[in-house]
Amino acid sequence: MTQLSFSLIDWSWHLVAVKFVTNTTKECKRTLHERLLRLKFDIEEQEIFTSLTAARNLLVQKAVRPLLLVEDSALEDFAGIETSDPNAVVIGLAPDHFNYQMLNKAFRLILDGAPLIAIHKARFYKRKDGLALGPGPFVTGLEYATDTQAAVVGKPEKTFFLEALRDLNCSPEEAVMIGDDARDDVGGAQNTGMLGILVKTGKYRAGDEGKINPPPHGTCDSFPEAVDHILQHLLEPK
């Protein structure tokens, strides 16, 4: 933890802008921020960009009323958006809603023309009791049922990364992504023109670096090592 804080201090000396991005759909930005503060991370709420925010922006842009298949704890990020008489479907990681009745409801709306918005299409995630299905399989199933394609707003979509970089005033080529998911974090970022560093923590599994093409710019044991690598090798000398 001390090493991490030290790296962050180094960071600000080098005038590097930082954004914290996540596909989490289980909690709203505010509670996520509070949780990070409790873990002693020194992060501002506006430095966080989530796929829920990306989804909200798309709903506003399309001016639609969504059926929200998201956890109750994430609903706060959709405050102010009309949800009665839905004409769109938003799917996040919401195991409580992935039952037959609810999915049928979503299916019928989409079949009638409602756009399907997927916050992300993760295949699975790591839970305390083992691996568990993410929203991706259910989105894929609904796409098949309705012969339509979902608009995916989270990683690894290009639009997500571009939007995250938007207020940092830098191009993708001037940015580095650090993540534990080879496909969604590193692959997605590199596809946008960024450099990607894969860390061997979290959901990383041996051999993941070989699963994307082009391979990660770098693979590091953990986040502090990735930061060291950036500070030592990727920044222009001041």
Place this chain on the structure above:
Amino acid sequence: MSADGAAFISCCCIICSNPSAGYILRAVVRDFEGAAVTMADDKWTESVRSVKGVILDMCGVLYDSGEGGGVPIEGSVEAVKRLKASDLQLRFCTNETQATREKFVAKLCRMGFEINVSEVFPPAPAVVSVLKQRNLRPHLLVHDDVVPEFDGVDKSNPNCVVIGDAADNFSYENMNAAFRVLIGLEKPVLFSMGRGRYYKETDGLKLDVGVYMKALEYACDVEAEVVGKPAPMFFQTVLNDMGLQPHEVFMIGDDLVNDVGGAQQCGMKGLQVRTGKYRPSDERHPTVTADGYVDNLAAAVDAILKHRCP
């Protein structure tokens, strides 16, 4: 529908998707009653005269499923009787996986249909056969009422997953359990009893097994083996039982891709009924064109028997 009752032509200039047919340009003329009859009348007459057998899909052709077990579609009970009274061979091919064959046929008999168990071909017995052949022990994600079909199968320490039309059993927990079996196998094997997208119940359209098959395929990066329509082997089993060649058989169904398209892929003719899960967009499908579109089974049987010698 003009005042003088003249027909209008809706044209489809598509090369028929049936590879063995080789005929082109099928224009469909609707008479003012709305029943579709092929324009090339002599071609239709010729195919009908050479047909020796009919395979019927069941849900959406004979009956609509729903509360109380289901409701017969108007004219279907009589249509089946007429087919049985003719010289045509008749079989029933279904992707029904919400009951054992015996219970399912008993339900249809209660609705008034004259059907024997031996004439009905659902996927579960076919899957059981494959599992035994390949020494596979299944984790089942199926409807409670079809579980007895798997009574003779060893289900301990599963090394494959079998999914069927599980309806409310498609809970997140059950899907997760199936996913965990697959992801934990070195060589994941997934059998899907059918791959339909949706079916019609009396209270609306509902998601079918194909949706959950796609979900598990995506989650585990695996390709399912489909047992049931439209797998060619499944149709072939029925044809073998009839002792007929594909070109001698008509398939009648409400699922354009799995019934009609699947049958055409095997060399049969496929008729699409406008009951069950049919939607008008089925008549403008990018890849499957039925050999004929009829309002219902009764109309199909009329069209077939009309041109046959009494």
